[in-house]
Amino acid sequence: MSAVVAEHDEHHEHEHDDHDHGPAKGWLRWIITTNHKDIGTLYLWFALVMFFVGGVMALIIRAELFQPGLSFVEPQFFNSMTTMHALVMIFGGVMPAFVGLANWMIPMMIGAPDMALPRMNNMSFWMLVAGIVLLSSTLFMEGGAPAAGWTMYPPLVLQTGAALPFAIFSVHLLGISSIMGAINIIATIFNMRAPGMTLMRMPMFVWTWVITAFLLIAVMPVFAGAVTMLLTDKFFETSFFDAAGGGDPVLYQHIFWFFGHPEVYILILPTFGLASTIIPVFARKPLFGYSSMVYATAAIAFLSFIVWAHHMFTVGMPLAGELYFMYSTMIIAIPTAVKVFNWTATMWKGAMTFETPMLFSISFVVLFTMGGFTGLMMAIAPSDLQYHDTYFIVAHFHYVLVPSAIFMIMAGGYYWLPKWTGNMYNEKIGQLHFWLSAISVNILFFPQHFLGLAGMPRRIPDYAVQFTDWNMISSIGGFIFGFSQLLFLYIVVDTIRGGTGVKATNEVWDGALQYGGGGTQGLEWTLPSPPPYHTFTEPPVIVPTEYQH
Amino acid sequence: MSTSHGYYIPHKATWPVMVTAGLFCMLAGFASYLNGSSSGATFMLVGFAIFIIMVAGWFTLQASESESGTYNTQVGISFRMGMMWFIFSEVMFFAVFFGTLWYTRNLSVPWLGGEGTGAATKALLWPDYETAWPTNGPAHLGGKIVDGKTSGEFEPMGAFGLPLLNTLLLLSSGVTCTWAHHGLLAKNRDQLIKGLIATVTLGFLFVLCQATEYHEAYTDMGLTLGSGIYGSTFFMLTGFHGFHVCVGAIILSVVLFRSWKGHFKPENHFAFEAAAWYWHFVDVVWLGLFIFVYIM
Ligand code: HEM
Ligand SMILES: [Cu+2]
Numbered sequence: 001m002s003a004v005v006a007e008h009d010e011h012h013e014h015e016h017d018d019h020d021h022g023p024a025k026g027w028l029r030w031i032i033t034t035n036h037k038d039i040g041t042l043y044l045w046f047a048l049v050m051f052f053v054g055g056v057m058a059l060i061i062r063a064e065l066f067q068p069g070l071s072f073v074e075p076q077f078f079n080s081m082t083t084m085h086a087l088v089m090i091f092g093g094v095m096p097a098f099v100g101l102a103n104w105m106i107p108m109m110i111g112a113p114d115m116a117l118p119r120m121n122n123m124s125f126w127m128l129v130a131g132i133v134l135l136s137s138t139l140f141m142e143g144g145a146p147a148a149g150w151t152m153y154p155p156l157v158l159q160t161g162a163a164l165p166f167a168i169f170s171v172h173l174l175g176i177s178s179i180m181g182a183i184n185i186i187a188t189i190f191n192m193r194a195p196g197m198t199l200m201r202m203p204m205f206v207w208t209w210v211i212t213a214f215l216l217i218a219v220m221p222v223f224a225g226a227v228t229m230l231l232t233d234k235f236f237e238t239s240f241f242d243a244a245g246g247g248d249p250v251l252y253q254h255i256f257w258f259f260g261h262p263e264v265y266i267l268i269l270p271t272f273g274l275a276s277t278i279i280p281v282f283a284r285k286p287l288f289g290y291s292s293m294v295y296a297t298a299a300i301a302f303l304s305f306i307v308w309a310h311h312m313f314t315v316g317m318p319l320a321g322e323l324y325f326m327y328s329t330m331i332i333a334i335p336t337a338v339k340v341f342n343w344t345a346t347m348w349k350g351a352m353t354f355e356t357p358m359l360f361s362i363s364f365v366v367l368f369t370m371g372g373f374t375g376l377m378m379a380i381a382p383s384d385l386q387y388h389d390t391y392f393i394v395a396h397f398h399y400v401l402v403p404s405a406i407f408m409i410m411a412g413g414y415y416w417l418p419k420w421t422g423n424m425y426n427e428k429i430g431q432l433h434f435w436l437s438a439i440s441v442n443i444l445f446f447p448q449h450f451l452g453l454a455g456m457p458r459r460i461p462d463y464a465v466q467f468t469d470w471n472m473i474s475s476i477g478g479f480i481f482g483f484s485q486l487l488f489l490y491i492v493v494d495t496i497r498g499g500t501g502v503k504a505t506n507e508v509w510d511g512a513l514q515y516g517g518g519g520t521q522g523l524e525w526t527l528p529s530p531p532p533y534h535t536f537t538e539p540p541v542i543v544p545t546e547y548q549h
Numbered sequence: 550m551s552t553s554h555g556y557y558i559p560h561k562a563t564w565p566v567m568v569t570a571g572l573f574c575m576l577a578g579f580a581s582y583l584n585g586s587s588s589g590a591t592f593m594l595v596g597f598a599i600f601i602i603m604v605a606g607w608f609t610l611q612a613s614e615s616e617s618g619t620y621n622t623q624v625g626i627s628f629r630m631g632m633m634w635f636i637f638s639e640v641m642f643f644a645v646f647f648g649t650l651w652y653t654r655n656l657s658v659p660w661l662g663g664e665g666t667g668a669a670t671k672a673l674l675w676p677d678y679e680t681a682w683p684t685n686g687p688a689h690l691g692g693k694i695v696d697g698k699t700s701g702e703f704e705p706m707g708a709f710g711l712p713l714l715n716t717l718l719l720l721s722s723g724v725t726c727t728w729a730h731h732g733l734l735a736k737n738r739d740q741l742i743k744g745l746i747a748t749v750t751l752g753f754l755f756v757l758c759q760a761t762e763y764h765e766a767y768t769d770m771g772l773t774l775g776s777g778i779y780g781s782t783f784f785m786l787t788g789f790h791g792f793h794v795c796v797g798a799i800i801l802s803v804v805l806f807r808s809w810k811g812h813f814k815p816e817n818h819f820a821f822e823a824a825a826w827y828w829h830f831v832d833v834v835w836l837g838l839f840i841f842v843y844i845m
Binding site (some may be wrong): 033133190221237251 | 556558559560561562563564565566568569570572573576577579583607609623624628630631634635637638639641642644647648649652653656657658660661665668674684685686687688690691699711726773774775777779780781782784785801
């Protein structure tokens, strides 16, 4: 075990009696707070709750699909579940989790006293809550929650009942929340870095987030515009997506995916950043190819704007369009491969140890690569005519979301929990959580490739009997995966309450100080665990470390 | 808390939560209203009132903090970055509707008329439809009311009446805004206030002209949101723009009011700058509209 065990931390006590004010008293603290650590905590808890809410929906889906026939739920409700599962997980789970990590860590990683715009930070969080409340309220409405898929294609989505305007306004609120959060992150990173923390010395997590923030500001308004047109088509007689009036339903798909494809990169770039931050620490080697990581991230972000119609190969596009979107999509594999290569090279001949954060990171590299490969298969337009709208797609994006984005969020959680709480988590249970998750996630999603190739369509509550076996296996994997996540909840609560009883040192992980930053020491590891309420009210002295380009 | 290098970090914030609550109430009310609920409109108005009051409270606080010298240069840069990227997000929002106009005019309407891969569409769905712009689509939606029914006939909006006047109004308001800024920098308060009064007046005049234009469109020309894709794009683009002009004019009025009270110094006037940037942005969008919606 390589965690540095603290005897006692000398500096810790003294730093508490400085002049800074602490948090407000009582529950009001959490409502009116402007502190980046408080707001980070709020985001992370919110994301965790949504992860379980979305998880319950997923288990309803898997229970229904355990065997053919209609077993548990009405088809309409089933469709609501697939729609709401996706929306809750993306907008309530993964995105807020990353914003939470950004809030907690970015100021500490760049030596800033807080986020640049603290009041707006508070508002971003509450807008998120408002948006999700509005969305969840549709579950109890006449006609049920939206059921046309998270992509909300017209004309189908226009048949939604009372839920439609609520879902649309919820997208607006979530969009405002994300845009404000992104603006705050950009202002923080460009304006609040400690002297000496040059851009090319920033930790990769910070780099990937600043690029993600650009993506957010660029595409959330596009999504807002698209759903606004749905609203006016439904309630104000416009005909944007109605051919009878000269509009075109395919136009919606173009606009949606102009948002949607960058959106999937919004979910994966911070994931990359976490991997690039965590792997060097446990390999005890500097990140291989730091600057190529930065450029690859920027390249992926740029490419993400010009490949959107690979989601629409079957919808009817001019041949030139099919070809263009096919080739441009394949190009993304290049910068992505650069990243996978660099992570592997970072581990090469490293003095590796395998604590829970590293286990999750390694399985991320492997399983993300699988998801990338299926992506490449689907990028080939003629092949995608077969794959499109089958379970193969479902398998693809779950590989790039669950064992990738969510695994790295978990990894980040394990990595920083000791820093946040000052206590070590229970490594045995952490590893149990990892192995259960890593095995069951493959039982859950791997068979879905076979189902898709055999032609099982997505978003259906019933299926032909020949698909039964793989569906049963997948559902079993799903339930194991779902229940295993309770271990994570247990560990988080347990660690907050004292964990193993071992106090975390400042550095927590052997090597974190040296390898946990970008081109400098990992600044968060110079602080006490847990850090005081206000950190870096004085900009820290930046010690550059040697790293190879 | 002021840090040693003077970065201002407010302790707690009550306004942001309340603003959110107001917005939530307003949107939930609006959604219920659209669904035909009788109390929806009330909720919407109450929510809107809360929203406005809270935003006003928040901005008053910011203004007084700014005037009392709470913010240093670094904070000022954060604010400016915030405003810049906010405007960028607005640019993307408008880009959606410009993109929609481009796509329908150049792709989907021609396809409906049989061009490109649209031969079967035309033959099977609407054999009589010929590609045209402006169009209200193969079903001839909306149009003038004849005998209580829509006739499918509408007139497109010309460019050289009110719209041209509006272009001149907005362009000169951009000039007066810059003139006011020069006044501020030269500590000439009289010029600042006069420039702002002119800008705000021109802005509201623009809105007035636009309202007249809309009235004419609805009553005489058969041009409504319901007149197919031309009406949809026309009103969506000009409508969202007009809304932004209103917001910009209100922001500028607040800036005017603050100038009266003696706020702003040559080295400290973020609110003025933000309002001016916003105003120029609205100006540029209008030029886009004038060219792509009215002239072409
Ligand atoms: C090498 C990189 C990737 C390639 C080439 C790729 C390619 C594709 C293609 C062609 C599709 C459309 C398939 C169809 O509907 O017929 C697709 C769907 C999807 N991809 Fe990827 N992908 C890649 C990486 C990612 C990543 C990193 C994520 C997210 C973190 C992601 C998330 C998704 C999602 C959510 C869908 C399905 C959307 C839906 O229809 O609901 N992909 N991908
Ligand atoms: Cu995509």
